[in-house]
Amino acid sequence: MGSQDNNVASNSFLAYKSAKVFVAGHRGLVGSAIVRKLTQLGFTNLVLRAHAELDLTQQSDVEAFFATEKPEFVIVAAAKVGGIHANNTYPADFISINLQIQTNVIDSAYRHGSKKLLFLGSSCIYPKFAPQPIPEDALLTGPLEPTNEWYAIAKIAGIKMCQAYRIQHKWDAISGMPTNLYGPHDNFHPENSHVLPALMRRFHEAKINGAKEVVVWGTGSPLREFLHVDDLADAVVFMMEKYSGLEHLNIGSGKEVTIKELAELMKEVVGFEGDLVWDATKPDGTPRKLMDSSKLASLGWTPKVSLKDGLVDTYKWYLENVNL
Numbered sequence: 001m002g003s004q005d006n007n008v009a010s011n012s013f014l015a016y017k018s019a020k021v022f023v024a025g026h027r028g029l030v031g032s033a034i035v036r037k038l039t040q041l042g043f044t045n046l047v048l049r050a051h052a053e054l055d056l057t058q059q060s061d062v063e064a065f066f067a068t069e070k071p072e073f074v075i076v077a078a079a080k081v082g083g084i085h086a087n088n089t090y091p092a093d094f095i096s097i098n099l100q101i102q103t104n105v106i107d108s109a110y111r112h113g114s115k116k117l118l119f120l121g122s123s124c125i126y127p128k129f130a131p132q133p134i135p136e137d138a139l140l141t142g143p144l145e146p147t148n149e150w151y152a153i154a155k156i157a158g159i160k161m162c163q164a165y166r167i168q169h170k171w172d173a174i175s176g177m178p179t180n181l182y183g184p185h186d187n188f189h190p191e192n193s194h195v196l197p198a199l200m201r202r203f204h205e206a207k208i209n210g211a212k213e214v215v216v217w218g219t220g221s222p223l224r225e226f227l228h229v230d231d232l233a234d235a236v237v238f239m240m241e242k243y244s245g246l247e248h249l250n251i252g253s254g255k256e257v258t259i260k261e262l263a264e265l266m267k268e269v270v271g272f273e274g275d276l277v278w279d280a281t282k283p284d285g286t287p288r289k290l291m292d293s294s295k296l297a298s299l300g301w302t303p304k305v306s307l308k309d310g311l312v313d314t315y316k317w318y319l320e321n322v323n324l
């Protein structure tokens with residue numbers, strides 16, 4: 001599969017900065033980074049709706065929105081998102097809300113004439129014991145990681161829906177599968193967030209309160225691949241311009257660290273001087289999920305932000321915006 005699928009008309013994205021672009025989920029970690037990137041590039045006609053203005057689980061509201069606005073390009077960064085604890089605790093929300101949002105948006109975008117849509121999944125779509133680094137064709141080759149299988153099933157359905165609309169309707173719907181992300185506008189909730197923002201907040205509060213130790217979940221041995229959200233936004237724009245194919249594409253940094261290494265680095269960046277205590281009653285989740293992002297690399301995209309620089313940047317943002 002090349003970067004272009006010959007059966008589907010490919011539309012330049014970057015040539016028309018006045019084109020109407022709907023970024024669903026623009027207040028979240030990913031959506032806000034995409035809006036920053038598009039604004040920097042000179043896009044002048046972004047269509048944005050906060051959750052309170054348009055609930056994307058409501059089919060008739062989504063339908064009315066697309067009928068009125070008719071966006072030419074659509075990027076789906078709205079979803080019910082959370083870390084290992086949230087995924088494990090609210091499986092019904094993760095499967096049902098995500099299926100509803102993506103089904104409503106993808107179908108309405110197609111029927112109201114959008115030229116191209118990019119759907120975002122996640123590296124959790126792959127089997128728990130997939131070969132490492134994980135190639136795109138490992139999808140649906142084995143059982144999923146139980147802590148996030150409900151979310152993963154919804155995301156797999158999103159990939160398949162884009163493929164089905166491409167095959168049946170010759171419509172330019174593509175999918176990107178990002179690895180674990182972080183950066184400005186992340187969710188810093190103490191329990192429901194991902195590991196990186198959770199630890200940033202916990203170390204920061206421990207430093208401010210003079211605590212002697214910080215509790216970190218699990219054993220510290222799982223490996224994770226982190227990508228700064230500005231790199232992800234860059235990859236999304238790159239795919240909108242350069243990629244038109246049936247297969248989803250992995251979007252990763254290619255660099256993995258253990259959770260223990262992440263915790264030590266976070267401790268250094270935040271400036272906490274106490275000890276780490278491991279809570280092995282909390283789940284580790286999948287042992288390793290390094291993605292093979294060589295297909296995206298072969299089209300010409302590479303990440304730029306190192307984990308250390310990204311953590312420093314994110315902590316600065318946290319101090320200025322969250323810790324008021």
Ligand SMILES: NC(=O)C1=CN([C@@H]2O[C@H](COP(=O)(O)OP(=O)(O)OC[C@H]3O[C@@H](n4cnc5c(N)ncnc54)[C@H](OP(=O)(O)O)[C@@H]3O)[C@@H](O)[C@H]2O)C=CC1
Pocket residue numbers: 024025026027028029030031050051052054055056057076077078079080081101120121122123177178179180181182185186187194
């Ligand atoms: N964060 C990560 O590590 C990764 C994220 N991704 C993917 O990137 C995408 C974005 O994730 P991320 O930015 O982290 O998530 P966030 O939770 O930061 O943002 C999601 C956005 O979607 C909005 N949203 C949720 N439900 C609805 C709804 N019913 N109607 C309208 N808007 C809604 C949220 O609004 P509100 O907060 O008001 O509900 C929020 O603005 C997701 O598809 C996710 O799977 C993939 C891999 C890793």
Ligand SMILES: C[C@H]1O[C@H](OP(=O)(O)OP(=O)(O)OC[C@H]2O[C@@H](n3cnc4c(=O)[nH]c(N)nc43)[C@H](O)[C@@H]2O)[C@@H](O)[C@@H](O)C1=O
Pocket residue numbers: 082083084085087122123124148151152179180181191192193194195196198199216217218222224259282283284285286
């Ligand atoms: C992006 C990705 O995100 C999720 O999968 P995950 O990678 O397992 O996510 P996580 O960031 O929550 O945990 C990573 C590791 O870190 C450990 N860990 C330590 N201390 C804390 C802590 O304080 N909070 C959290 N959340 N984890 C902690 C934790 O025990 C685990 O070993 C799914 O939503 C999945 O669907 C998905 O797509």
